[in-house]
Structures are given as C-alpha cells and as structure tokens.
Amino acid sequence: MASPHHISPARVGGAIVAASVILAATILGWQHLRKAERNPLSHEAVLSATVVHIAPTVAGRIVELPVRENQAVKKGDILFRVDPQTYRLAYEQTASDLAMAEAALADRHREIRAETQNAAIAQEQVARARENLALATQTLDRLLPLQPKGYVSAQEVDTARTARRDAEISLAESLRQAEAADTLVGDPAVAAALVEARKAALAIAEHELESTIVRAPHDGRVAGLTIGTGEFVVPGEAVFTLIDTSSWFASATFIETELGRIGIGNCATVYALADRRTPIRGRVEGTGWGVISQDVVNIPTALPLVPRSLDWVRVAQRFPVRIHLEDPPASLMRVGGSATVTVHDDTDC
Numbered sequence: 001m002a003s004p005h006h007i008s009p010a011r012v013g014g015a016i017v018a019a020s021v022i023l024a025a026t027i028l029g030w031q032h033l034r035k036a037e038r039n040p041l042s043h044e045a046v047l048s049a050t051v052v053h054i055a056p057t058v059a060g061r062i063v064e065l066p067v068r069e070n071q072a073v074k075k076g077d078i079l080f081r082v083d084p085q086t087y088r089l090a091y092e093q094t095a096s097d098l099a100m101a102e103a104a105l106a107d108r109h110r111e112i113r114a115e116t117q118n119a120a121i122a123q124e125q126v127a128r129a130r131e132n133l134a135l136a137t138q139t140l141d142r143l144l145p146l147q148p149k150g151y152v153s154a155q156e157v158d159t160a161r162t163a164r165r166d167a168e169i170s171l172a173e174s175l176r177q178a179e180a181a182d183t184l185v186g187d188p189a190v191a192a193a194l195v196e197a198r199k200a201a202l203a204i205a206e207h208e209l210e211s212t213i214v215r216a217p218h219d220g221r222v223a224g225l226t227i228g229t230g231e232f233v234v235p236g237e238a239v240f241t242l243i244d245t246s247s248w249f250a251s252a253t254f255i256e257t258e259l260g261r262i263g264i265g266n267c268a269t270v271y272a273l274a275d276r277r278t279p280i281r282g283r284v285e286g287t288g289w290g291v292i293s294q295d296v297v298n299i300p301t302a303l304p305l306v307p308r309s310l311d312w313v314r315v316a317q318r319f320p321v322r323i324h325l326e327d328p329p330a331s332l333m334r335v336g337g338s339a340t341v342t343v344h345d346d347t348d349c
Contacts, residue, residue, distance in 0.1 A: 038345040045252035047337040053238035069225045073216045084212040091205040098198035105191040122178035129171035136164035248325040252341035253318040265347045273338040282323040
C-alpha cells in the first residue's frame with residue numbers, strides 16, 4: 001500500500017510542465033510588453049502630403065483647362081490658361097511707351113551735345129574778346145605817352161580809346177552769352193529716369209502676360225476641380241488643389257508618456273487601412289510641441305486640436321508625430337487615409 005505522502009512521478013512531471021508553461025508564458029508576456037514599450041504603436045494615424053492651392057495671379061476668364069479631376073501631372077505642365085488678350089495689349093502699349101522714352105532720351109542727348117558745343121563756342125568768344133581787350137588796352141597805353149610830344153594826333157588816341165571801350169563791351173557781352181550757354185546745357189537724368197520707369201512697367205506687363213499660363217509647381221495629382229472653361233477667376237482665389245505626390249507622410253498621435261522613446265530619425269512601420277498586409281517603411285521627422293486642449297478651445301490658435309477620450313478622468317494628452325514614408329505604394333496613398341504606425345527603437349531601417 002502506497003504511503004499517503006508519496007507523490008507519483010507523473011504528478012511531479014505534470015507540475016514541472018505546468019510551471020514551465022507558466023514561466024514561458026510569463027517570459028513571453030514580459031518580452032511582448034517590453035517590445036511594445038520600446039516600440040510605441042498608434043492606431044490613430046492619418047496619411048498626408050503637401051498640398052498647393054492653385055490660384056491665378058491675374059484676373060480673367062479661363063480659356064483653356066487641359067486637366068481633369070484626379071489627373072496626375074508633371075512639374076511644368078499647363079494647368080489652365082487665362083484669356084491673355086488684355087495683357088498682351090497692355091504689354092504692347094508699354095513696349096511702345098518704352099520706345100518713345102528711349103527716343104526722347106536719344107533726342108535729349110543730341111540736344112545736350114549741341115548745347116555743349118554752343119557753350120564751348122561761347123567760351124572761345126570770351127577768350128577772343130579778352131585778347132581784343134588786351135590788345136586795345138596795349139595800343140592805348142602806347143599812344144597816350146606819345147600825344148604830348150606831338151607824335152600822334154588826338155584823333156588817334158580817341159580812336160584807340162574807343163577801340164578799348166568796344167573791346168570791354170564785347171567781353172562783357174561774351175561773358176553773358178557764355179553764362180547763358182552754360183545754363184542751357186541740360187541734364188539727361190529726367191529722360192533717363194523715364195526710360196527706367198518704362199522698362200519696369202514693361203517687365204510688369206510681361207510678367208502679367210506670362211502669368212496668364214498657370215503651370216504645375218511640382219509633380220502631383222489634381223483634386224477639388226469643379227469648374228470648366230469660361231469661368232472667371234480672380235487673383236488669389238483657388239481653382240483647385242494640387243497634391244504633391246513626391247512626398248508622403250503619416251501623422252500619428254502618441255500619448256505624452258511615450259514621446260520620450262520616440263526620437264527623430266527612428267524607423268517606423270506604417271500600415272494603411274486600405275491594405276493592412278503591406279508594410280510601409282518610414283522615418284520619424286519630428287514630434288509636435290503643442291496641441292490645443294478642449295479646455296481652451298475658444299482661444300484663437302493655429303495649434304492642432306487633439307481631443308482627449310475621457311472627460312471625467314485625467315488622461316495623458318496625445319501629441320502628433322510626423323513620419324516620412326519611404327517609397328510608399330502609390331495605390332495606397334490618399335490624403336486623409338487612416339493608418340497605424342509603430343515606431344521602432346532604432347534608426348537602421
């Protein structure tokens with residue numbers, strides 16, 4: 001008969017197996033929790049891309065619209081064309097104004113050359129008048145001592161005195177003429193400034209004429225196009241949106257207690273809800289440094305609003321983390337699409 005304190009080997013073995021299973025489950029659970037702790041997961045992610053609201057810089061009626069909704073376009077492709085007739089006429093008119101201003105400047109230069117030559121001639125006349133005065137003075141000075149001795153007549157002295165007086169009058173008139181000629185020599189600055197103003201106006205007219213053709217600033221996809229040719233558009237009013245398909249991002253929210261384990265450059269795995277079987281590689285570009293709380297929602301701010309899930313419990317706030325996607329499948333990329341994001345604890349993707 002077996003002792004009541006005797007434990008069969010089968011029971012011992014079963015206990016060991018059970019303990020091993022529990023230990024293994026505990027280790028696996030701890031490893032899973034550790035991995036989850038080191039690799040934060042967010043189920044609240046949104047796919048996004050840079051968007052440009054395409055708007056004209058000139059007013060007019062659309063005469064050409066070669067794109068359609070959801071169409072993919074390349075950088076430099078024509079998106080639409082505004083009626084250029086008015087701007088072409090303005091350009092031609094401004095070009096004519098510039099030509100007239102340049103002609104006026106050329107005429108002014110010719111006038112200035114003529115006025116400069118007249119001033120030079122006047123200065124030469126002044127020089128000759130000075131020489132004549134000097135000669136008349138010298139003649140009079142030579143005759144005056146000879147008159148008392150009877151070598152010259154009084155008439156000769158009077159003639160010499162009259163010649164000197166005439167020379168003085170001629171010199172005074174020459175000086176006044178030279179001064180007037182110098183005053184008439186003009187400055188081409190005003191005409192030159194007018195030419196520069198016309199050049200600037202022509203550049204503006206040319207820019208406006210070129211702006212009647214609106215081209216794609218980058219590769220992208222047309223979204224929100226609801227109008228057709230004949231529509232009148234004004235500067236700054238968006239005609240449609242162009243999604244930049246060259247770069248895609250996922251904006252995922254993580255609770256603030258996990259932000260310390262998320263570093264810029266960390267690898268990330270993104271799954272678009274459109275296809276959860278396809279992993280998309282990504283890299284952390286940055287974390288948000290501010291959100292707007294529901295408690296201060298009425299305060300004007302540009303910060304993103306991330307509501308908390310419970311109003312009666314003080315829960316951790318969530319902040320957006322921006323993930324740049326590397327070579328994402330084009331078929332899964334849609335602005336506003338839902339996704340999940342796991343950030344890894346390394347930078348080797």
